[in-house]
Amino acid sequence: xxxxxxxxxxxxxxxxxxxxxxxxxxxxxxxxxxxxxxxxxxxxxxxxxxxxxxxxxxxxxxxxxxxxxxxxxxxxxxxxxxxxxxxxxxxxxxxxxxxxxxxxxxxxxxx
Amino acid sequence: xxxxxxxxxxxxxxxxxxxxxxxxxxxxxxxxxxxxxxxxxxxxxxxxxxxxxxxxxxxxxxxxxxxxxxxxxxxxxxxxxxxxxxxxxxxxxxxxxxxxxxxxxxxxxxxxxxxxxxxx
Numbered sequence: 001x002x003x004x005x006x007x008x009x010x011x012x013x014x015x016x017x018x019x020x021x022x023x024x025x026x027x028x029x030x031x032x033x034x035x036x037x038x039x040x041x042x043x044x045x046x047x048x049x050x051x052x053x054x055x056x057x058x059x060x061x062x063x064x065x066x067x068x069x070x071x072x073x074x075x076x077x078x079x080x081x082x083x084x085x086x087x088x089x090x091x092x093x094x095x096x097x098x099x100x101x102x103x104x105x106x107x108x109x110x111x
Numbered sequence: 112x113x114x115x116x117x118x119x120x121x122x123x124x125x126x127x128x129x130x131x132x133x134x135x136x137x138x139x140x141x142x143x144x145x146x147x148x149x150x151x152x153x154x155x156x157x158x159x160x161x162x163x164x165x166x167x168x169x170x171x172x173x174x175x176x177x178x179x180x181x182x183x184x185x186x187x188x189x190x191x192x193x194x195x196x197x198x199x200x201x202x203x204x205x206x207x208x209x210x211x212x213x214x215x216x217x218x219x220x221x222x223x224x225x226x227x228x229x230x231x
């Protein structure tokens with residue numbers, strides 16, 4: 001499908017939002033385990049040493065980063081900045097680049 | 112009309128404002144949590160933070176904002192794709208069921224969150 005970059009930004013913002021709706025369940029589970037008791041906190045740390053769970057956590061945090069950065073882009077546009085086609089394309093490039101950097105940093109932090 | 116009844120405020124401007132307010136609350140909350148986690152916490156510090164009343168209020172506010180934000184976001188997606196135009200007559204049923212299911216999940220998240228925060 002040949003679409004402008006801004007359309008892809010819109011679709012992926014929606015997709016990341018839908019993904020996060022499911023991801024919140026995982027995050028609540030980690031919050032629950034982290035607070036219930038010192039034992040469950042330690043058990044959670046041990047679980048998150050598992051490569052599969054690290055990947056799940058990284059995927060959710062990546063979705064969160066992408067959605068939050070894209071959200072900031074929307075808020076900036078709501079304030080009247082970059083509402084032209086050129087401005088929209090530029091802000092997609094900035095927000096996607098910033099997301100990639102943050103997602104890589106999150107990956108490094110998780111491992 | 113059919114799409115507006117299930118939106119939330121039944122007004123586009125109201126939905127728009129709610130989407131933004133909840134977004135800013137969630138952004139602030141996740142930034143705070145991110146800073147705390149990255150700076151490194153042990154169980155005592157983490158537990159102590161969540162025993163503060165302001166943190167419980169902030170967390171519950173974030174979870175309630177998530178409910179509003181997710182409802183409006185999913186509503187936008189569902190009313191674009193789960194429609195008569197995209198799916199034929201079954202579209203209306205699919206959309207209604209999807210919204211109800213997501214609403215129940217969101218309500219469950221909220222109750223679960225309350226249990227977690229107050230250690231029930």
